[in-house]
Each structure stands twice: as C-alpha cells, then as structure tokens.
Amino acid sequence: MMRSLYSGVSGLRVHQTKMDVIGNNIANVNTVGFKASSVNFSDIYYQTLQSATGPNETTGAGGQNAMQIGLGSSVASIVASITQTGGSQRTDNPYDVMISGDSFFIVNSGGTNYFTKAGDFLPDENGTLTTSSGAVVMGWQPDPADPTTILKDTVSPLRVMSPENLFSEPEATTEANISGNIDPQDKNIVSSGSGEFVSISFYDSIGQEYTAKFKVLQTTTSTSVYNVTLSDITDKNGKSIFVTYDETNKKYIANAAIGTVKFGGQTLPDIADSNVDPDTGEITWPASTGTNTMSFNASGKFIGIDDSATAPTASADDTKSLGLSIGVTGNNPFKDVNVDFSTITQYGASGTTSIEGDNGTTDGKKGGRKAGTMTGIGIDESGKIYGKYDNGDSKLLGQIAVASFSNPSGLEAVGNNMFAETLNSGSFDGIGHDVTSDGGGMTTGVLEMSNVDLSAQFTDMITTQRGFQANSRVITTSDTLLEELINLKR
Incomplete structure (x- = not known):
C-alpha cells in the first residue's frame, strides 16, 4: 500500500x-x-x-510469468x-538574418563560442556585429592579399563598421570619354567662330574632383578637320588650378605648385603672376604651343585624333584618344587621363553641335571616384557582408560563418537564445563552413521565430x-x- x-x-x-x-x-x-x-x-x-518459470514436463506444470x-x-x-524551423517574420531590417537549413550562427560570449538560430543582429559602438544579448557574431575576414575574396580561417569577430570600413578609398580617373555630334554648319564651331566648349570631370588619387575644359574649333583648311585644345582645369569650386590666393597680400597669383600640363601634343604655357588678374583670378593665357587635330570622313564618321597639326587619314587604335597629364611639385596626386573621342560623329542636322564628356569607359571602369562614406550594409545569401558607400563603391567586409552538428538535439541551451556544444552533440572545429555548402542560405530582413x-x-x-x-x-x-x-x- x-x-x-x-x-x-x-x-x-x-x-x-x-x-x-x-x-x-x-x-x-x-x-x-x-x-x-x-x-x-x-x-x-x-x-x-515472483520470478518467471518455464513449463515442467515431469510434473506437468505450466510456465508462469x-x-x-x-x-x-x-x-x-x-x-x-x-531541427524544426520556426515561422518567418519579415522585419525589413538589413541586420536581421534568417538561416534556412540546419546550420547555426556562431557567436562568442565571454571568450566562449556558442550557437544560435536567432539572427537579430546589431552593430555595437565599435562597429562589431552583435546579438541582442551582446554576444559577438563570428565569421571570416577578407583575404589581405585579395580583399575581394574571403579567407576561410578560424572565426573571428565581424567588425563590419570599424573606422577603416566607414570610408571607401578614392580612385584616380584614368579614362574619360567625349561623345556626341558635331554639326559642321554650327556658327560657333566654324573656323571664324569662338569654338565649341566641352568638359570632363575627373578625380585625383585622394578623391578631389576637377573639371578639364576643352575647345573644339574647325580648321581653316577643311570643314571635316578640327583643332582640339585644353583651355583650363578647375577645381570643384570652379577655380582654376593654375591660380591660387595669396592670403598675406590678399590677391590671386600664379600657382607655382603646378608644373608642366600636357594634352596630347599640346603643352600649356607657364602662367606667370602677370597673367593673373589679382582681384578676380582670371587668366590671360599666353600663346599656346602644340596642336591636336581630329578628322572625320565624308560620311561624317570619326577617323581619328592626332597630337600634331596633321589630320589623321586612317582609323587606328592609337588615334582614338589623347592623354591628359598634370605635373605637380612634390607628391603628384594626378594620374594621366586617357580621353577617348572615337564615338564623336559629324552629321549635319539643325546647325547645333551637341558634344559632352564623362569620366569612365563604356563598361563603367577606370572613371575614378571620390572618397566614399558608408551609407549601409548588405548581406547576401552566402552570408557575405558588403559595405555600400555614397560614391557608388561596394566593399567586401566579411562573411558570416555557420556551424553544423551531427546531433543538434544534443546541444545544451544556456539562455539568451544560445546553445553550447556537448559530448553528445558533436564538436565545433573553430572554422565553420559556408551556409550554402549544405544547401542552406541566409535571408536578410527576416527573422526565424519560435517553433x-x-x-x-x-x-x-x-x-x-x-x-x-x-x-x-x-x-x-x-x-x-x-x-x-x-x-x-x-
């Protein structure tokens, strides 16, 4: 009882x-x-x-249970x-990440690695990606030898918004284009006119923006041949780089830091103080040296441009463009810019010439850029984290690594949505793997909820x-x- x-x-x-x-x-x-x-x-x-007994043939007794x-x-x-996945909740927060598959995020708290399915991440004061409970999200860093790839080594904290990642490096312009149509009847571009002006913007190696201004003018010998000259280079404020302001004497003077400036076969003359208006900074240019000549065929198609007074007569790779170089005393932030004219046409139309310049080639490369400030981050399906910058650049900042276990049910819950490995769960190798390697993936702006x-x-x-x-x-x-x-x- x-x-x-x-x-x-x-x-x-x-x-x-x-x-x-x-x-x-x-x-x-x-x-x-x-x-x-x-x-x-x-x-x-x-x-x-009472224990069980078997049948006894001698006594005839049967067995008992x-x-x-x-x-x-x-x-x-x-x-x-x-292993049972919870429901998906859309948050539209770029730092919220959901794993599809049996893998776990790797987080570190107090020097120990733990594992979680909760992807509600946020950057902390130091720019490190953390969980809502303060654990550090772990992953892989960009390869120092090739920052466009990931070095899959021992996991480490993802400092995606560290000071060095908040800015994108500038890039000097090395290619530019001038395109459009020249109308040979345009009164500005004929030999007796003032010329057609066109400009390109370009960047130096520290991200400063400049504008190079060119003049296109028909020659007196042919209506299909034009002289192309560089007329000025200005900074982002519209001030000529050949001029600087003397704060002591309160006047504009020639910029002695600017050395030899060349555009194709044209070398711009040195500017002396006498060529600069001390009150306005306007330049009276000395006689230019050198000539660049551009020509078109009878159909109005581009033949070439040459750094001489002789008009090109046959199209070739080396007659499509001219180089612009700027000399500077000391460390020179400028790189030579190759200006391509090959897309210009000469078709008669309304008597108006329409040509324009842009920095960069047709595939968008080598156009240069200013220094960029981070505007946000993005995480792709494989967990790679990219910084997005206001200069159009995108930089790989790291990759979220994940861990898998042979017996995930053997993990031990330790609170704060975290699990610890046990003897019965299988062990973590310290490196992890790419979430896509086992058919999984990551989705941003979504969280896995409770199951x-x-x-x-x-x-x-x-x-x-x-x-x-x-x-x-x-x-x-x-x-x-x-x-x-x-x-x-x-």
Whole structure:
C-alpha cells in the first residue's frame, strides 16, 4: 500500500516537470529563434514478487510469468526540437538574418563560442556585429592579399563598421570619354567662330574632383578637320588650378605648385603672376604651343585624333584618344587621363553641335571616384557582408560563418537564445563552413521565430493536468485505505 503512495508521488513529480516545460514553451512563444522542448517519461525499478518459470514436463506444470510491481515513473528525457524551423517574420531590417537549413550562427560570449538560430543582429559602438544579448557574431575576414575574396580561417569577430570600413578609398580617373555630334554648319564651331566648349570631370588619387575644359574649333583648311585644345582645369569650386590666393597680400597669383600640363601634343604655357588678374583670378593665357587635330570622313564618321597639326587619314587604335597629364611639385596626386573621342560623329542636322564628356569607359571602369562614406550594409545569401558607400563603391567586409552538428538535439541551451556544444552533440572545429555548402542560405530582413505550436502545447497541458490529477487520486485513495486499516482496531 505504501508503494502506491510513492508511485503517486513520483507521478506528481514527473507531471509537474512536464508542466514546467510546457510553461517555458508557452512563455517563449514569441522569442526569436526559440526551440520548443518536449518531455518523455519512463517507468522505473520494479519489485519482483515472483520470478518467471518455464513449463515442467515431469510434473506437468505450466510456465508462469513473473509477478512485478512497479515503483512509479521518472523523466526519461527533455528534448528540444532544434531541427524544426520556426515561422518567418519579415522585419525589413538589413541586420536581421534568417538561416534556412540546419546550420547555426556562431557567436562568442565571454571568450566562449556558442550557437544560435536567432539572427537579430546589431552593430555595437565599435562597429562589431552583435546579438541582442551582446554576444559577438563570428565569421571570416577578407583575404589581405585579395580583399575581394574571403579567407576561410578560424572565426573571428565581424567588425563590419570599424573606422577603416566607414570610408571607401578614392580612385584616380584614368579614362574619360567625349561623345556626341558635331554639326559642321554650327556658327560657333566654324573656323571664324569662338569654338565649341566641352568638359570632363575627373578625380585625383585622394578623391578631389576637377573639371578639364576643352575647345573644339574647325580648321581653316577643311570643314571635316578640327583643332582640339585644353583651355583650363578647375577645381570643384570652379577655380582654376593654375591660380591660387595669396592670403598675406590678399590677391590671386600664379600657382607655382603646378608644373608642366600636357594634352596630347599640346603643352600649356607657364602662367606667370602677370597673367593673373589679382582681384578676380582670371587668366590671360599666353600663346599656346602644340596642336591636336581630329578628322572625320565624308560620311561624317570619326577617323581619328592626332597630337600634331596633321589630320589623321586612317582609323587606328592609337588615334582614338589623347592623354591628359598634370605635373605637380612634390607628391603628384594626378594620374594621366586617357580621353577617348572615337564615338564623336559629324552629321549635319539643325546647325547645333551637341558634344559632352564623362569620366569612365563604356563598361563603367577606370572613371575614378571620390572618397566614399558608408551609407549601409548588405548581406547576401552566402552570408557575405558588403559595405555600400555614397560614391557608388561596394566593399567586401566579411562573411558570416555557420556551424553544423551531427546531433543538434544534443546541444545544451544556456539562455539568451544560445546553445553550447556537448559530448553528445558533436564538436565545433573553430572554422565553420559556408551556409550554402549544405544547401542552406541566409535571408536578410527576416527573422526565424519560435517553433512553439500553441495547439500542441495546450493539448499537452490538458493531458498533463489529467495525469497530475489522476496521480493525486492515487495518493488520496491509498491514504483512505490506510485509514481504513488503522480503523480496524477501535
């Protein structure tokens, strides 16, 4: 009779444990990346009243089964459904990431690596990507030998918004184009006119922007041959680089730092103080030296441009463009710019010439750029993190690495949506792998929510309540029997 009391007590205990697990599951129904747990019971030690016997042919007795009385139940296991994916919640936050597949994010807290499905990340004050609980997100860094690729080595903190990543390096312009159509009847471009002016913008190696201004004027010898000359180079404020302001004497003077400037076969003459208006900075240019000549065929198509007074007569690769070089005293931030004229045409139309310049080649390369300031980051399907900058640049900042385990259910929950490896989960090698290597992927602006199924939890709650209630009845009934036994003697 005492056995039934203790069996009832053990039943109360295991059902209370199951209720505790159900309560925790329901409490975390809206926790990002939470994995629900379930409880399994097992019976425990049995008291054998009679062992089993086999048939006896001598006596004719048949075999008997063992007679055993169980001593209650115990908790066999509490298992988290780690491999079951929770629902997807759209957040549109570029730092929120969801993994599809069985892999885990690798995070570090207190010097120890942990694993999580919760991808609600944010950069901290130092620009390091962290979880909402402050654990550092781990991954791989760009290869120092080739910053466009990832070095898959031991995982380290992803400092995606560190000071060196907040800016993008400038790039000097090395290619530029002048395109459009020249109308030979345009009154500005004919030999007696003032010329057609066109400009290109370009950058030096520290990201400063400049504008080179060119003049195109028909020669007196042919309506299909034109002289192309460089008229000035100005900074972003529209001031000529050949002029500087003398703060001491409060006047404009010639910029002695500018050396030899060449455009094709033309060398711009040196500017002296006498050529500069001290009040406005306007330049009176000395006689130019050298000539550049551009020519077209009878159909109005480009033949070539040459750094001499002789008009090109046959199209060739070396007659499509002219080089612009700027000499500077000391460290020269300028690179030579190759200006391509090959797309210009000479078709008669409305008497108006329409030509324009741009920096960069037709495929968008070598056009140069200013120094860029980070405007945001993006994470692709493989977990690669790219910085986006206001100069149009995009830079690889790192890659989120992931970890997989042979028995993910063997991981130990340690709180804050994190799991630790155990002897039964398999071990982490310290490097991890690319999420796409096992068919998975990452989605930004989305979070994996809890995988708790409320309908299942409420059903388990009902059965747990009934089990607890039934075990309590075992105890009260056994107590009543004991009471009757005691009352035998009055």
